[in-house]
Amino acid sequence: MGEARANRRAHATVLNAYPWCIYCGGQNPATTVEHMPPRMMFLGKQRPKGLEFPTCNPCNHGTSHADLVASLLGRTFPDPQSQQGQNDVKKLLSAVSNNIPGLLQEMYVGKAGQKIARRSIPKMPVGAAVLRANGPLWRAT
Numbered sequence: 520m521g522e523a524r525a526n527r528r529a530h531a532t533v534l535n536a537y538p539w540c541i542y543c544g545g546q547n548p549a550t551t552v553e554h555m556p557p558r559m560m561f562l563g564k565q566r567p568k569g570l571e572f573p574t575c576n577p578c579n580h581g582t583s584h585a586d587l588v589a590s591l592l593g594r595t596f597p598d599p600q601s602q603q604g605q606n607d608v609k610k611l612l613s614a615v616s617n618n619i620p621g622l623l624q625e626m627y628v629g630k631a632g633q634k635i636a637r638r639s640i641p642k643m644p645v646g647a648a649v650l651r652a653n654g655p656l657w658r659a660t
């Protein structure tokens with residue numbers, strides 16, 4: 520069986536077994552399958568199977584930007600050691616930049632801000648940095 524056909528069959532199994540959107544609290548029928556955590560959160564998108572959930576279309580697609588940002592943050596520290604991990608992070612940076620223009624710039628904290636953060640967070644790991652997570656683009660994600 521081809522992968523696409525296997526995926527369709529797996530999705531149909533989920534939707535048949537659980538016909539209501541998990542996010543809407545059982546108010547809307549599930550029409551799509553949500554992959555949580557998102558595949559891009561895993562090295563080479565090798566997400567374990569069995570983490571598919573029934574959702575309605577608005578709920579499933581309403582989280583795509585948040586999934587992207589969460590994946591980026593989850594994959595950037597510590598620095599990926601493998602070439603695949605580094606490539607994945609580059610793709611995530613590009614995807615965030617393309618899909619949420621200006622967010623990376625909004626999150627950037629300059630040298631002075633990093634210095635202040637290091638004084639405020641005494642156990643901050645070596646090599647870590649702070650990001651701004653309170654701007655308008657961040658809140659809209």
Ligand SMILES: [Zn+2]
Pocket residue numbers: 540541542543547574575576577578579
């Ligand atoms: Zn829903």
